[in-house]
Amino acid sequence: MLKIDNLHARVEGREILKGLSLTVNAGEVHAIMGPNGAGKSTLGNVLSGREGYEVTAGSVIYNGTNLLDLEPEERAAAGVFLAFQYPVEIPGVNNTYFLRAALNAQRKRRGEEELDSMRFLKLVREKLKVMQISDELLHRAVNEGFSGGEKKRNEIFQMAVLEPKLAILDETDSGLDIDALKQVAGGVNALRSPDRSFIVVTHYQRLLDYIEPDFVHVLAGGRIVESGDKSLAVKLEEQGYAWLADIHPDIARAELAGAKA
């Protein structure tokens, strides 16, 4: 489904990704962990097409097409979804209206029939039940005045309605208390399916207690330096990242400790 090969990317002239390679097959859940400043958020932003991220080398092939050639909205229509670490507040745009506009724009681009408001509302009601999100959230402006937990739940709710093929969760667990974390994880788990893949970017192993990954990768110094199963996450939680420096002397100890830490 997704093949990232030797990806190099810069932000504001600084190289953040330095040869990242990753292959994600349909139905797989990949967790990406790593110290601060390793490039975790950059990966999500590059994959979803945010401006200001310059790819200098490497390739991203998604279902046979070069993902990097597509505009953000084209990537969305092709099934790529980014759950934002910091969802944006948009005053004056109603949540339901926004979601219907998004879904119909995607459907139109894919040559599918657009949903009228009746069919859309029916879809939304179904998803609300699954996501345990209050109806009231729908009538508010997008993310405006939402609590941290509500914003993250809203991201997952959008994902449920848009039904992407590849979902990238960018530190969706940050700032959540344990109950909100469980709700978010429950929403993600409800969406797991053989033809949907997830890249779960997280700083903490805690989320992976609730979203069980098939693979765990360590992103450090702009590339994947270690891959394993979920036991790798447990080891990281217990031992931190410093031990990786012994295996990868080319990565500075400071980077593994976390650039900002």
Next chain:
Amino acid sequence: MSEATALRTPLVESQIQAAAARPPGDEPAWLAQARSENLAAFTAGGLPDTRIEAWKYTALRALGQRRIGPVDVDAALRATVDSTGFVLPGVDGPRLVFVDGVFRADLSTAQDVAGLQVMPLSRALREQPESLRFALSRHYRERADAFAQLNAALGFDGVVVRVAPGAKLSSPLHMVFAGGTQAEAGSHLRVVVDVGAEAAVDVVEHHVAVGEASHLATLVTDIAVHDDARLGWLIVQDAGVAATLVRRTRAQLGARASATVHALELGGALVRHDLACDLAGQGAHLETRGVFVIGRRQHVDTQLSIRHGGRDTTSDALWRGVADGRARGVFRGAIVVAEGADGSDAALSNKNLLLSADAEIDTKPELEIYADEVKAAHGATIGQLDERALFYLRSRGIGLAQARSLLTLAFCRVALADISDERLREHLGELLDKRLPRMADA
């Protein structure tokens, strides 16, 4: 030829002729005197130039070169007008319609509403002239007031609204000013509103185009909101593409009175609105919400001035502007907290969006405080759409052009958010939406 005559612009000359052409009516002597004094002041001063602070961003040179004649009353009475064009949902009270400044009884709907007296000013002048003496005998002396002078000199009709003390009216009153059927004609209307103590009323001031002819229209409105009364005032300005529309609205609020003003500025070629509110009574409250959406070469200038005169008065102003094409928007928001108006609270926010490199917006917040223990917040910005919000929408599949439209509309609709009638709010939102430039997705 005297020096003063040599300086007269074609506009001034044509207005002197228009005044002379008016048949002498049986008006009260004070009114005739007010007309001649204001005409003399206008003739002497002419139109203000951009060296006068209040007109700094609005040049009137081109207008000064035009010859504006009097309206042909018979033609205005005969003009075919489709009244379905100015129906607003939820605005179902009495309606008064003027076509190029001429009252059209046939298009208006009278209603017998307890506690409400509403009539054309021409009729009020015949039946009860003394009650209008204060409002209509004003002598404007400043050059900045040229259009008010013109209006006082040449205006012969308008609307008088009186709401009896304690009367709570549920249906909004609808004043329709339709223009554009006569080329280079000048229409000048007066509106006088008196809301009695503890009364409540909603009024819609609606400017519409019924023709594309270029013309000059002035409107001078005086509003008194007495103690504990409430006034809702909605301005929908959708004048024709060639209209020059200059308005001046003055409102005075008594103790604990409250007024809410909403203004949508959409139409017109050269448009100006001076909105001055005086919170004279203790505890008076004013909310103003406005938005302009302009394009082409439109020029829309709003001058808001709020004076906190009484103690514990509050005002909240939220204004938005969007300019595309080669349009120019001007907003001045001036708040004065007078000496002794302690405990006042004033907030003003003005945000603007430029959609094209050739558009221009000038915003000028002013704050003068002469009292103690006052809260005042003041902010004005001019910018482009939020890149983060744009990316967020695009990442969900919404194309760039649609994302821009959506955010621009949302930016404007903030000014309508507290219009309680949902159908009206939606309708006005659609009017805004239609004015926003269409950006097609590739």
